[in-house]
Amino acid sequence: MRNEYVQAVLAVVRLVPAGAAVSYGDVAELLGSGGPRQVGSVMSHYGGDVPWWRVLKASGHAPPGHEAEALLLYLEEGTPLVGDYGSYIRTGDGRWRVDLAAARWAPTDEDFESIDTVAEELERRLHSLSVPDDGMIV
């Protein structure tokens, strides 16, 4: 993954406030570049320094492999949850997920500006350093 892209993704994730959440696909859309898998890849490799638990699957399920820690964080910041997380805490096998319909981040105008800036910068950098290698001359 290009470093420019990594930085852009992390910048967007840092904007998501406590108690809110977005899906991997949401981030890709806001950025207008890459897809859900790319965002997931970035988070798995470089998400350690940002609120990674606020980025999850479209189903509302926490990042694979980090459910337990994420749940504690959701409870701390009051993120809307659905399902039986009580038993998950006790036995580890309860079924729950983030109520994305209620928790999905609604960017403010200011956030959108910030995102646009990041997205434009990303585009600029991606185009300045490379030239299409399969461009057909007509």
Add this chain to the structure above:
DNA sequence: ATTCTGACTTGCT
């Protein structure tokens, strides 16, 4: 160029 592999998503059982 081809194939495989992912913190993905959607639709269908």
Add this chain to the structure above:
DNA sequence: AAGCAAGCCAGAA
């Protein structure tokens, strides 16, 4: 709720 097939985008071999 859980599993699966496709579709998806990129990087690695």
